[in-house]
Amino acid sequence: MLVQISNEPRDYAWGSTSLIARLQGRTPSGVPEAEVWFGDHPGSPAVVEDGTGRTLDAWLAEQPSATSKLPFLLKLLAAGSPLSIQVHPSKHQAEEGFEREEAAGIPRDAGHRNYRDDNHKPELIVAVSDEFEALAGLRPLPATRRLLATLRDCPGVRQLTERLSGTDDAVALAGVIGWVLSGEAGSEVDDVIAAVSELKLDSSHEFAREAQLIGRLQGYYPGDAGIVVALLMNYVTLSKGEAIFVGAGMLHAYVSGLGVELMAASDNVLRGGLTPKHIDTEELSRILNTSPIEPPRLVPSSKDEAIDVFDAGIADFSLTRVRLANTSVVLPISGPAIALVIDGRVDVSASDQSDHHVLSPGMALIASADEELLHLRSDGDGVVFVATPGR
Missing domain, CATH: 2.60.120.10 (Jelly Rolls)
Structure with missing residues (x-):
C-alpha cells in the first residue's frame, strides 16, 4: 500500500x-x-x-x-x-x-x-x-596547529596552542573543549575569537575558507565560546x-x-x-569522541547510472537516490519505505502498479512494509530519495 x-x-x-x-x-x-x-x-x-x-x-x-x-x-x-x-x-x-x-x-x-x-x-x-x-568532526591537529600559526600573537592563542601540544591528540582536544565551554578560559576565548576574526587571507591560502567562516560565525554569535570549538573542526563544503x-x-x-x-x-x-x-x-x-578525523564524507555505491545507495552500515536506515531522465526504474525495497521527490514530477506506483501517485518536489509517500518494489517513472528529469531500514 x-x-x-x-x-x-x-x-x-x-x-x-x-x-x-x-x-x-x-x-x-x-x-x-x-x-x-x-x-x-x-x-x-x-x-x-x-x-x-x-x-x-x-x-x-x-x-x-x-x-x-x-x-x-x-x-x-x-x-x-x-x-x-x-x-x-x-x-x-x-x-x-x-x-x-x-x-x-x-x-x-x-x-x-x-x-x-x-x-x-x-x-x-x-x-x-x-x-x-x-562543520563535521575534529580536524587532525597538525592542520589545526598550522591554522593557529597564522593568527596574531596574543595570550589566548598562546594558551590554546600550548593546550593542543600534548602527545595524545584526543586527550588534548578533550581538554581544550572542556576548558573553552566551562568558562575557565575567560578573556582568552575573546582573544582567540578576535585574532581569527581579524585574519585576512588570500583565497588561495590553505585556511582562507575557515577564516571567512569564523568571521561569519562571529556575526551570528558575537563572542560565543563555540566559535573557538568551530576553529577545531573540519569545514566541509558539499x-x-x-x-x-x-x-x-x-x-x-x-x-x-x-x-x-x-x-x-x-x-x-x-x-x-x-x-x-x-x-x-x-x-x-x-x-564526545575527540579523536581527530578527516572530513566524514559518505560516498554512495552505484548500482547503475540511475541508482546510488548511501549506506553507512547502520541498522536503522539506508538512503537510495534514484535519478530519472525520461525513464522508468524498478526499485526493490524492504520494510516500510518513504519516498521523497526533490526534482521533477515522478510517478510512483506499488509492486502490482495498481496504486500510483504523482509527486512534485517536496512531496512524499510511504510504502507499507509488505511492498517489495517501487516503480518510479518520470517524463523528464526527476530525482527521488527513498529511505528504508538499513542492514
Whole structure:
C-alpha cells in the first residue's frame, strides 16, 4: 500500500526563509522554515493524506505488516544560518541518560533536558542545494596547529596552542573543549575569537575558507565560546548530491544550504556552542569522541547510472537516490519505505502498479512494509530519495 504524507515546516530560528518554499514551488511564508519531518516521531509526526487526518504513527499502528515505529526519520533541512555545534549519543549512552533523567523527574520538554528519548541518532545528509556547508568532526591537529600559526600573537592563542601540544591528540582536544565551554578560559576565548576574526587571507591560502567562516560565525554569535570549538573542526563544503555521515559522539554543525537528512528516530541533542540554548559541558564531554578525523564524507555505491545507495552500515536506515531522465526504474525495497521527490514530477506506483501517485518536489509517500518494489517513472528529469531500514 502507498499513501502520501505531508508535514508543516518547523520554524526554528536558523531556518531559511526561501529554500524549502523554492523547492516546493510556493510563495515563502515569511518566517524561517528549518525542517520538514517525514516520519512518525512524536515530536512532529507526518500527516497521512487519505482524508482521515490521521498522523503517520496512528496509520502505521493499523497496518497488519508494519512495525509499531519507524526506525528512521527522513527530513528536508534548510539552514539559513548556522545550527548549534552538537553531538549525539550512542544507543547505550542514550538509554542510560534517558533512564537517569526519567528517574530524576525532569520533564521531557524541559529546556535543560539532554535525553528526550532512549535512542541513538546517527545521521547522514545529502546536499540538495548547489552548495551545502557544514562543520563535521575534529580536524587532525597538525592542520589545526598550522591554522593557529597564522593568527596574531596574543595570550589566548598562546594558551590554546600550548593546550593542543600534548602527545595524545584526543586527550588534548578533550581538554581544550572542556576548558573553552566551562568558562575557565575567560578573556582568552575573546582573544582567540578576535585574532581569527581579524585574519585576512588570500583565497588561495590553505585556511582562507575557515577564516571567512569564523568571521561569519562571529556575526551570528558575537563572542560565543563555540566559535573557538568551530576553529577545531573540519569545514566541509558539499556540492549537490554529495553527503556526510555523522556517527555517535561526533561534533558537527550544519551552516547553510538545503539537504535531505536521514537519521535514527531520535531527538537527542547535546550542544557545544553557537546557541542560546542549554549547554551541559560535563555531559557533552562524557559522550564526545575527540579523536581527530578527516572530513566524514559518505560516498554512495552505484548500482547503475540511475541508482546510488548511501549506506553507512547502520541498522536503522539506508538512503537510495534514484535519478530519472525520461525513464522508468524498478526499485526493490524492504520494510516500510518513504519516498521523497526533490526534482521533477515522478510517478510512483506499488509492486502490482495498481496504486500510483504523482509527486512534485517536496512531496512524499510511504510504502507499507509488505511492498517489495517501487516503480518510479518520470517524463523528464526527476530525482527521488527513498529511505528504508538499513542492514
